[in-house]
Amino acid sequence: MIRALAASAALLALTAAAAPAVAQDWRALAAQDLAAAREELKANHPAAVVPGPGDAFRAWVDAGHDLIAAELGRVRGARDYYYVLQGYAGGFRDNNIRLNPSYEPLPAWFAAGTPNFATAWRDGGYVVSWVKPGVRGLPPLGARVVSCDDTPVEQLAQSRLDRWEGNLQLESERVRTAPYLLWDRDNSFSPGLPRQCRFQVGRGQRNFVLTTAFTSEEDRRAAWSASVFTPATPLSVETVDGRSWIRVHTLEPNADWRGFYATVEAQRAALQGPAGLVIDLRGASGLDAEAARRGYGLANRLWTVDFTAPRQPEAGSIVYRATPGNRDWYARALARMEADPLFVSESMPVIEQTRAIVAAFDAAIAAGQASFTLPGRPAVTDSGAANPVQGRVVVLIDGGCTGGCLDVLDLLTNLPNVTLAGAPTGADSIFIEATDLRLPSNYGDLSYGHKAWATRERGHNVPYTPQATYSGNPADEAAVRAWVSSLFAG
Template sequence: MTRMLTLTATAALTLAAGVAPAVAQDFRALARQDLQAAHDELAANHPAAALPGAQSETFRAWIDAGLSDALGQADRVNSGDSHAYLLRYYGAGFRDSNISIRPTYEGLGPYFGTSWPGFTTGWRGGKYVVTYIQEGVRGTPPLGATLVDCNGTSAEELARAKLDRWEGNLETEAGRVTSAPYLLWNRNNPFTSGVPSQCNFQIGNSRRSREFQLRPTPVTPAALEAAYRATVYMPPATPLSIETVNGRPWLNVHSFDDGAGWEAFNAAVEAQVETLRGPQGLVIDLRAAAGNSITNSTRRGYGLANRIWTPEFTISRQPAAGAITYRATQGNRDWYAAAVGRMQADPSFVAEAPQVIAQTQEIVAAFDAAIAAGQTTFTLTGPELAADTGAANPVQGPVIVLVDAGCSGGCLDTLDLLSKLPNVRIAGSTTATDSIFIDPTVERLPSNYAQLSYGHKAWTGRTRANNQPYTPAEGLAYTGNPADENAVRAWVGTLFGA
């Protein structure tokens, strides 16, 4: 969609300027400084501060209260990692996947820990259950045992204290899934607890729980990686490929990143398109397909759909752009003006996307008019939904789109289109969520050790509600082990029937 091209192009160009990291002496002072700067930037320019309605309530409730909360914990910041944790906590408190505060350096990876009890937990059916036990570790609860409490604290209370905002958003199913392995690990977060000393687990159908002593066990990155991968689906090293599984094409689309190899993948799709459209059906596997506007991920997803179905067939089924609301501040206006300048300074961009430059210039003009009139916000409406061309559906067979908690950002935008195509069913497990506050701008914070990213405008006309995931319908939800690839593929095969 042209609207999406405008959004992604302007966001991508904000990454052009880099700032060298500063030498830090006092991470507590840096944390306070960065927290205040993030607060002030969001208060001054984020659209939610000026928009009424439920979609803005969490923002307004957290921006000041969350700052006070985080500043009250700043004395415990003692390293770069703890600085990153506290800033992440403040950003995550907005419950908006498009607001984040991340390190500008390579931080703790998903498999980091200083100690663990030799086993890990996953989020299964609304409970924390044992999903992995390291070989040779004794005295652990068995696989499948459900955590009841630790040291007198319920599993839910423990998760809220140790994981929520620090490791994930526990208000979402996806946040529960991706953060669950860390529940009993020590991730060297000074704001939370480490490995509990004793926990009660319910085993099988027993009504009574059983107590286990947890002994911190030395870790290796390989051991923690194995535990995490046995609990949460992680994409393969080659995220884009086409296979034949159970006699049907299986399109692996586990990334929307520009560097994932899209040119070769798109060429393979085009070469095999007649097979993809055959009566046997196909699978589009979007598990772990994280993507955001900066990587042009929505464009990638729409491009894939157009190659499989043809643009003539998809155009009338693409979600309408609808209303986009902007907050009329000088800072926001200057951001768009700077984006125009960077576009015009790039000869290839001028040649390839003049319409994007023109559209962004129109946005700058609308900012000027709104600011001059003293308006707090203004709204622009994108093109209306295209008329149905009458083109026949070229895809003869059923299509299963496989998703999970890792499907986020542009993956959700892609589902907005795929879900409207005939004979398409969404299967797997609940996706991540995203807010209507789209198109991230990235601002380096004063310490140079962190950067704030937030949605620059509000897609108030979006059909999908704010923070609304895709949840597979009954009969299309996978309840087995997400890390057991053979089991997943066998299950998907049953969805096509005989």
Template sequence: MLSRLLAASTAVLALTVSAGAVQAQDFRALARQDLQAAHDALQANHPAAVVQGQASAPFRSWIDTGLADAMAKAGQVNSGDSHAYLMRYYAGGFRDSNISMTPSFEGLSPYFAIGWPGFTTGWRDGKYVVTYVKPGVRSTPPVGAELVDCAGKSAEDLAQEKLDQWEADLTSEAGRVRSAPFLLWNRNNPFTAGMPMACNFRINNSRRAREFRLTNQPVQIADLEAAYRATVYVAPAQPLAIESVNGRPWIHAHSFADAAGWDAFNAQVEAQAATLRAQGFVLDLRGARGQSYNSTTRGYGLANRIWTPEFTVSRQPAAGEITYRATAGNRQWYAETLGRMEADPRFVQESMPVIEETRAIIAAMDAAMASGQRTFTLTGRPPVADTGAPNPVQGQVVVLVDAGCAGGCLDTLDLLQRLPNVRIAGSETSTDSIFIEQTTQRLPSNYSDLSYGHKAWTSRQRPSNTGFKPAQGLAYTGNPADEAAVRTWVGTLFQ
């Protein structure tokens, strides 16, 4: 896919505001201004506004009704964090992970709360269950207890009220997993209730639920971090590495970020390629998020270093038809991107076909706008015939994924699933839409950035808003935060 590259070069330094300046802001007015600006930018430039099909339906049903909904809530915005919550709410209503509104300042950590009951919950097998209890806290439900209701409100209704769109998209399994620890915490969201006073839990699958009073515990970041890490897999500080686990190579690729250290890691992969091919290996992509074009090329590059480009080229998903929305805003994105490409001597030397492709898109955009067309379609890279190259990897390969696998990680899985002797295991991944290649713009308040896909991959084989779900026998149902248990389970897949 054509690059969303160099997106980092368009980023603006995070806003730093003195305490006095913050107090002087009218966050309600800023929220209304940003919501309207986001609505107008999406209405003017997003492909779903004009491209027909089921993938466009959530966008069309939400863009106006969601704006009215969010505007009605804007009177409760009284801080930068509450502003961020309302922006996330509006963006989340599109049910498109490629549409986001994120704070331009450092947002809330997953280890943040202003109140908590000394324990937390996780999403396990379709239920919210207790996954962690702080040592020494009394009168709490035990680990494994299932949350039934709080003050007559079912666990599901409570989750919809406190988490959906505010913390994650609960229409996806990945959103359930990532947001579950916050269900009974007070995250200082003025639009939802804080910590409940009492809740009923079912212990050991008993027929009758037992009530527990929830007592607010002192908030320590270390306690919240321990609770979160006991519930949701968190990638290690060193995301790229190769180690031997139970005598088998285990490749860690938990990040596609620019700063992850890919040059050194790729050299390590190349040095061990012969061993990887002979023995088989585990490719661990848990937590591997990546939203830029570079993240996809890194995933493909990793596969090419192990399987060779000659073997993977005929198995790479064909680009097929790409539908572009012809607008001045979208043309500006390509013109600015082309300018950055042409100004980079290394990019000119190594990626001239991408530059030529970008020039062709701009020319087609100009022609479409001149003739009054709202969209135009170009055909990307066609399928490549099998080269006949033999499979260099003789052993079995297990690709381990989880809810943190998103963006470029999903693109990488689109390739890996087509390779022989490769099995995708673990838990369900995140999702992504067919509306790709991110435009990112600062909203008027300077407190938030809007990001959205500005072209539609209408011929993508994987449907919009879907990810990867491991097949029966390859799905891990244990504690995702118990690394020893995960490794033991993965070992059984090679038996």
């Protein structure tokens, strides 16, 4: 592998942050945590007892461990420890199974070296999206990668990116990982960087020699921003081309939700008006349990609870794997609820429901059952409330809409006059409600869904596909705005 002349300062900082583990320990730590993750998942993950959606889990849980364990001799330090976790988690094809270092992560645009340009996933291929100013001999903007060292670009992407950086079975992950195609990400498990690549340039093809070198963080960040949509403002309400544009580029708890909701309430009459409305959910990832609730808070303020509640997707049947580990998760949650006087006074139905789940675990385990099924939240009766939103609503999405954002779309797509526009979202599995564990080394965390929403209307690992697809540059905000405005004119 062609390596950069020196590791970046960020990588050195990562290794230092992971002290006191010394370099030669990372291989043993990776082996220990890889084995622990496998045993936890085999012992408690519900995919083991759910046919169909659980097939990929059962095929990978042992085979994936053994495949990566056989290559642990490649581990050189903290960065390879990271890729051991990523490579194993990625093979499950389940975005709700996550293995991540517990120490501070590197930024998305990290690279130990680059060829002074970046690629993006556009129109089904890898195209040059950024070139370093003043450097000669680089492919031009818009050039499409054909092959590298006589290896077709798709084969190269599969070997360098799939599982290690993302799930290339998903369009959204193609977009997110595209800048890394020809970057040195300091992954000892991926093939070496190519020496030259062939590009489609206009009507012809040209070869370009790749020279990998250290690139400043400023350049890498610029390259990333030119390749993948990167929102600048988490939450806002603006007026664009005469209509309201609500930006919800995050569902994380640290955003100013109180101020945002207050703005929505103050402008509610205009937002509900006949001119139409844009709800921009690009990049709105949210992985904590309350992420969807924050998105629902916006919907309820626009459409009212009486109108949205009966249009929420039914919970249907929930499958629980009957293991002591899963039972203990609910028992601990119940103990916390019962020890909180405020929770007892305000949320007794939740406590009663959790008590019933613990009792069902006890009965199933005593009977030797592998699993049991309970009904989910019942559907809400439609009160006949009128739709207060008069105009057309365009919901703008992209591959950054993941986690709780998908739950919000489950509701919004059931509302009238709503059009999904943009690019395909991310996907998540039917295995939900996270168990979070620290791995034995203390340098990694495992998260997985411990129950199965067996009858969910949205399929297992199925993204939302827009009804109106944007094929332009997602980093060109002016072009995106013009395109969205054209949807209202049509």
